[in-house]
Amino acid sequence: MPTPPVADPRNPGPVPDRNWAGNVRYRAARRHRPSSLDELRRLVAGAERVRAVGSGHSFNRLGDTTGDLVSPAGLPPTVELDRDRGTVTAAASLRYGDLATRLHAEGYALANLASLPHISVAGAVATATHGSGRRNGNLAAAVAGLELVTADGDLCVVDRSDPRFAGMVVNLGALGVVTRVTLDVVPTFDIRQYVRLGLPRAALDAALDAAYSASVFTNWRSERLDQVWLKQRADQPPPAADWLDTHPADVPAHPVPGMPPGNCTVQLGAAGPWHERLPHFRLGFTPSSGDELQSEWHVPRAAAGAALAALDPAAERIAAVLQICELRTIAADGLWLSPNHERDSVALHFTWIGDPAAVTPVVTEVEERLAPLAPRPHWGKLFVRNPAGTYPRYDDFRALLREFDPAGKFRTDELDRYFPRA
Structure with a gap:
């Protein structure tokens, strides 16, 4: 289970000492939970190194610091x-x-x-x-x-x-x-959520485009893809009984095998508010065990099938350290460091077992196999390769770093790996 946050004795209230999954313990010398904007401004101005921490759902050390860790939750x-x-x-x-x-x-x-x-x-x-x-x-x-x-x-x-x-x-x-x-x-709007089982891989593109929001899950062990989560606007017709040669789940499902479906948002086509259907997991419940690592890479939308084909030779090695893999689409945007910058994307999200020694070689292999597709990793998850070459505005962001933080107050070791100061 995720470790509960640790209170800073100088600033009452929770300031975490590690991330949600527990694989990163923050190295901060001091922790703070300011209760006013003025207090935060004084703290930042006087710090040599400082980083903000939120819910701790990142899996790498981009947010780690040896200086002052600040929670804005106060x-x-x-x-x-x-x-x-x-x-x-x-x-x-x-x-x-x-x-x-x-x-x-x-x-x-x-x-x-x-x-x-x-x-x-x-x-x-x-x-x-x-x-x-x-x-x-x-x-x-x-x-x-x-x-x-x-x-x-x-x-x-x-x-x-x-x-x-x-x-x-x-x-x-x-x-x-x-x-x-x-x-x-x-x-505001309402959504109905349906789970379909046993999707043929040839139907992946159609499934990803079939609803307001769609997720496809696979364990990399079977010919067919395990689950499709369709989140449709409530005024749209439900999927047909034989939709894309799948069959409907007749009981609520959880995407991670062995986890309780009660932690997930309502399924089986019952209409409900957008915020109670678009997430997979319910706010008041733990989404998974926390004993996990996560990676995710975004490739061009048209390359969904090519990405699966590229990873097929590694399927056994992936499956051996995998809890579940999720495939999703995201529309293009103009944000410089967005993995979806100027391209519609399909994301391959991997929830791994909580064993870095076993997972890291597989992460490296996945990146190597996806490399011809110019993958962009999720910044909050585990990756190895520097994605700089896949971002057209990479140098412009480095200029922003120099403009806003010339002394490197918000710098971290991991940030320096991907955005060197020189």
Whole structure:
């Protein structure tokens, strides 16, 4: 089970000492949970090294620091809805599930949500975390504005009118401590969720395009793909009885074998609010055991079949360390460090067993086999290869790093690997 967060004796309240899965123990010398914006600004201005921590759902050390670790969760949990502009401005530390509940009560929604509603808004945006859907961008694509505390303690407020904005949204926590995020909203809507079993691999493309949001799961052990999770707008017809040569699940399912279906959002076609169907997992429940590692790579949407074919020779090695693999689509966007930058994508997400020694060689092989497809890894998960060459605006983001953080206050060892200072 995930380890509970540890309280900082100088700042009451939870400040984690490790990530959610427990595979990364933060090396911070000090932990802080400021209760006001002014306190946060003073802390950042006086720190030599500092990083913000949210819900801790990243699996690598991009967010690690040997200096000061700051949780913005002590700041006021504000939510300000602007009906005229069609936006909501929320405290960056809020979980998406909590924000969604408040939005729905006001008659509004976000166009997309990730599999887990447990993740913080700032952390999900900073790493380009996503849900699924042929026409749905990742969560960062909905960002209309940012407020952040920069290296000298100043408060910077930017929106889409700033020419640097597309480089500042997916920022890996490297430009400052984000305090508030403004997101586009839409009128609330209902979703029906269906699970179909035994999808022929030849039907993968059709399945991924078949609903408002769709996820396909495989264990890499069988000829057919195990499960398809279809999340349809409630006003759309249900899938036919013989849809794509699959059969319907007649009881609720969990994507990870052996985990309780009760942890998952409602299935079997029962209509419900967007925020209770678009995620795979329920906010009040643990999504999985926590004893896991995760990797994910995004390749061009048209390369879905080619990606599976490239990995087929490694299927036995993948399956030996795999809990489940999920395939999803994400629409293109213009954000500089988004894995979906200027290309519609299909994401191959791997939930591995919690054994780094066994998993790392397989991660390396997966990257090598996908390399001809220019894969871009999820920034919050485990990967080995430097993805710099796959990002057209890579050098522009390095320039932003120099502009916002010339002394390297928000730098980490892992960040330096992918964005060298020289």
